[in-house]
Amino acid sequence: MSTTFGKGHHLHLIDGSAFIFRAYHALPPLTRKSDGLPIGAVSGFCNMLQRYVETNTGPDAPTHVAVIFDKGSHTFRNDMYDQYKANREAMPEDLRPQIPLTRQATIAFNIACEEKEGFEADDIIATLAVQARTAGGRCTIISSDKDLMQLVGDGVEMLDAMKNKRIDRDGVFEKFGVYPDRVVDVQALAGDSVDNVPGAPGIGIKTAALLINEYGDLDALLERAGEIKQPKRRETLINHADQIRLSRRLVLLDENTPLDFTLDDLEVREPDADLLMPFLAEMEFRTLTKRIADQLGVTPPAIEDTPATAPDAPEVADIPFDKSGYSKVSTGAELQEWIDRIYERGYVAVDTETTGLNEMTADLVGISLCVEAGQACYIPLIHKAYRGDDLFGSDDLAEGQMPLNDALEMLKPMLEDPSILKIGQNMKYDAKIFAQVGIHVAPIDDTMLMSYAMHGGLHNHGMDALSDRYLGHTPIPIKPLLGSGKSAITFDKVPLEDAVPYAAEDADITLRLWQKFKPMLHRTQVTRVYETLERPLVPVLAQMERTGIKVDRDTLSRMSNAFSQSMAGLEDEIYEMVGRKFNVGSPKQLGEILFDEMGIEGGKKGKTGAYATGADVLEDLATEHELPRRILDWRQLSKLKSTYTDALQEHINPDTGRVHTSYSITGASTGRLASNSPNLQNIPIRTEEGRRIREAFVAEDGKTLVALDYSQIELRILAHIADIEALKQAFRDGQDIHAMTASEMFDVPMENMTPDIRRRAKAINFGVIYGISGFGLARNLRIPRSEAQGFIDRYFERFPGIRTYMDDTKAFAKEHGYVQTLFGRRIHTPNIAAKGPHAGFAARAAINAPIQGTAADVIRRAMVRMPDAIADLPAKMLLQVHDELLFEVEQGAEGALIKAARDVMEGAADPVVKLDVTLNVDAGQGPNWAVAH
Template structure:
């Protein structure tokens, strides 16, 4: 069976122009697009031998589609001059190489390709179409295959789309591609689809209804917003389908005997290659025997770096499949600035001097607007013999209008960090549309969310690691010391991979309205609020902390002396081995459990239990607690004050806990103990500046209120509706007394039970916590569930649901994964069951505080107040408030927090004011 090879020249022309460096000959004429397309053609005839071939380009002027829809391709920028001047020389070179070249007026290259492929099929000829345009996959059948040879840097083989390949890539067979594209639209050609309908929805509908016509016929049966959007689009869909459908019935003048490759015109090619200064190709052409029939020089090689020396265009990668560019000149930057300004979505990444977001400075910036294509702008690489780079200040000034334009949408991986880095250079990033870190966190919170891990998991690509570029451990160098050649490949890949990850992850997030809400209305806006909060920082009284540190140091010395007396000898209190010898050897205390190595354990749980009967473990626990406070806070916090701002700036890690709770680090402001006097004193060092006060606002008994809502238990709902003391009400139920008769000990028991059970506490755990017999604890639990049957039913149903689907949900729809819910290991399974019960409450509380944070931040911005959000600690917001705004903030803050959601029980936010955090709490 003979083969026809058809090349979509227009598709590759644009891709080559944007992918290649700005190569120029000595006359300063651009030749990069010519070089890229010719090399692709060389590969094609080598990898896909054929009997017939043709390179097809779009003609100038309008086509029938412009008459059908005047806005067709209206979003495309006019052809750059540097590309326009390369077209005719490219045509001339392609013809000189022996390639038949076809340009048909009034139709597009796609239509010509479709007509030739269908004609070939009738004549028993197999067709291979080389293109980067997904529209052409509608032609694929048993005799027509699509390949993409201008592949990206990661794939070792071409994209080959036969029938199975199309179905694997799109989730539907080629016969449904037209219907699929009609639904999702084609942003490249400015053909609208159905609003908010992406690939997942389109595939789902086509799988369910079979065709676009059947989807239209059942439009009234499709529910939700997408159904409404479909019905609104019904009048438009026939036009969209006609625009997307490739016309295969146009008249073609060529016959297949005219598409037999010709021998290259060697004299013409020598003159052209000489003019373009493709010296390597010219040498290879000289070796080609006269009269050879190969349509291109199969053993040709690309110009060497040495051959390109003296030409504009900076570094050159010898792998034309790598569509990455290193920008070293203004002439290279300008086309990218235009591309970024016109991008529907641009991905960017910063390479910096530090992981500390408040200290980091830019070394370079990378961008990508099309998968497989990216650019890196090195700015401050300062190693010996580093090439001349664009000026940092001037280049950032050119990028600033793009980065600060809210209408130019941006995507990145962990953009909160990049927002800080840009802010360090006076740039306020706007137009933030997506973050792949948060997309992964919302979609699969129980997995890792680093870019490298995401790339391997979702793209099957193992990216270049940072360690392979900068080294690791003591030998790791600053990114500014990494060579530009190596850094460019790494950085451009980061931007490219992130863009591809967005395309892979976002459809999975938006397939569920609940997940979409969590991503778009909770996590994305939270990220921007957190960045501002981190940047605000918190004022610390370092002198007070230094005094506390000295006092704790003296107290630790006293405790050590006391421990020595109890042990009968000096020993290292921080040594588990020495402590084992003292406790279980010298003092003869019976070990409660062992470490994995078989030694008696001295962990916190063991010491707490032993402390009930022995004085030394109690002293050891006090020493550990104070030593941790000293090393973590009183010693460390003063050293973490930013020299420029005079404040401490924590980092809120958004994508850590599966429940949605934030994790504070460097320093961790969420784990300062509040139950000890020393811990509370540390909070006294978090102060307001002169003329301001600290306001603390937190949700009261939020997880119990959420339990009442989720379980719909009548008793709990009534207690909260009547604004009763829930612990007193529970004590009255359990102990069978009037609420007025409940004493403090009974209320304490009830409080432990209330909070313990929502964390899945067993009778054994409750007995330990209350220091009572296990039977008594079991009796209390039995009475509790008898009085609150809705809670028991909720717990049982939640366990069953978790076992069935592997996750539970918050009130707002966040998925809380419990991977070990069906584990064969009893301990792990029981732990997963406890987590499944508590996660919806803890997760809903996390969602609520994030929504509250967003609402408060929005209000502060709209009212143009000077009040600042400075901390978020679990269910609490902490603000720094000028005294003239104090009354307004104190009045409005709890209202904003209470109105972010409507549950079956009222939300209650309590507010405190003081000149430091502790006094406001």
């Protein structure tokens, strides 16, 4: 018999929506074998409920529990403010039919399932939490939703189940800068872009907390707003007082929601096999059904066999993460035991800890190894005898470490042994660190690249994100170990007792991800992509990055000075046009001059109250006004100076005299590489000043730079994919493709072609690849929008196959959730069904992705084959910039290099894809990159 809820009772309130969306985004799409019903979110939701039931035992276990859901999208807040939550994206189509199934799942697990028409789940949670507190009991809200933090205190706490982190009053203060009783005031000021709560324009969480702490509460602040010294802040609070008060009503939870049940109705009930087993069987969750049946001591119901290649969901390893399974290796005997285990197993997950992120300058601090989930070790090598209260630290090594050289000598044969697979997460980094100490790691597998091959476009592929998403485990964070800002330390200063569990866990996570991902490659049909385009690229890029390219500091300095002078000249012209001096680099001052003082039409103010003066705005104005043109010219020079001529000097390695960029293989969903630290792929080439930057990239004495560049590769791929016979024939005949397009579109004979007509056709050719609109083309050509749209319409009339390709690609993306390159790379399109402003962008991205992705795959294939092709030549590959490869070669061997590299690049698609058009490669050479290109 139930007793009335009161002292000693503990209520758990689970935020159902948080569980659902967490489950939906944590796993790849999954459908029921029998009828194709989407069930991925239901599978994840059931796994989360099962883990909840299993783990909530003991003296602090709940006595009462409920999962609370949102009943519908319209609540009393929409009656208050019709724009409330108006900008939220539509629910994914494959999630919609799963929502009612999650309610059924909750009931099947014998857990109370509650919702209320016209109210949000948060209001029900608030009402129940207050009732529990009033009755003298405790309440734990299982959610990380910041809107619920106003309830914390006096027996109510929150639990972020994903991070296993409890949120009390101090945790709320850490988030908002105020305690729970003032959270609503801060939210009313700061607003919420996700829920479309307007708040006070220009005031964020930090400023809001400062104001509330200074004035006590929101009412006092608004009453005394005239006392605030900052004019802008004062005006905002005075002018938007009603909007702020409305925002407070929107974020304040209703603690008196009318409910048709009581706390006593939420008493914890044991799972009932008669309820649960039929539901799990109906969903066809074979693994989960068997596991729960075993726990309940019943015979699992028969589920029609499904192929092993289509399991109900990738299961999280049953072995828990436990620091007690992590050990420190400090002697040769201990290390030998691990090496013996590695040879018995044939593979090992390996990770390095270093003093920094730059592989060319960082020192190796320690190495972690794992051959079995839950068991890993860390080999510290150069940790310092450092303590947190030691002001200056120490250069003495901490006790309990192997000598660096001894450890490397023992590990080198294994790390280089072709019979042992080395598994890493972002293995390129670790390979470069090992290369710095003379170890050439091979063969490798890379969990980051496996994820990228399977999930490109869905999410990022960093270890923390993958662990969270696919293992349900939040890794030990690095920030508390290293600190931040000026007081930050490097990993060699981290005490061993903290370093061991952190480092060993990284290897443990990596091994578990590998065990999960490796079989998934085949099921998702991307094994070839991973094995031919991702994994073999790692050693190629690592070598290129270590080689680097020579940059002449004097040339950069001269350019910097020249840019400064040109900027000063432009500033004088700008001041003369305006009639006074002002800060040319200030968007706010510029906006006031353009739209207030000069009265130019079209000015639009953003949330901060300042006019927008971005490049798109200025480019539109530049079609009619001289001042925006001069500003654009000034901005371009300023960017060239700050980003390249100044910053590149800081990136010259003092030991090599060269710049060593780092390539991100997973930098773009289409397969394009991204370059950073420094980014050498964004050096502009359309302007004379931008082209001059490349003059600073030079060959060493006695050597030459050689550049090989695919000619119009994306247009060629478009001609093949969209089957445009006129374009294919033009490429076969070696015609000027832009002149041919202009001739087709504008009925101008080739012999009468003018540069301006050709330029327009070129802009359309390349624009169509990127799904350009009439608006965008008008901006590019500086012509009226109607005229530009007319060009695009005529283009599709002359080449109808392109429109067909676009329509077919969008339809495929909407049906399957991804598009594909000719080589099988999947590029997921999660926003393809979005409504509103994002819809056009998602569609254009889906149309472009197979073209850009195929071009990216082609040059990847060329890069993978290149080292063998030029192995006998005195040459090295230095850079890849989208469709271009740059080499350094001894003088006299340029011709041999060009022939060998061109053969590889032009034949890169073979034998997997037979293109209907040839791939042509242009070559150039010279003492610097500008001449070679």
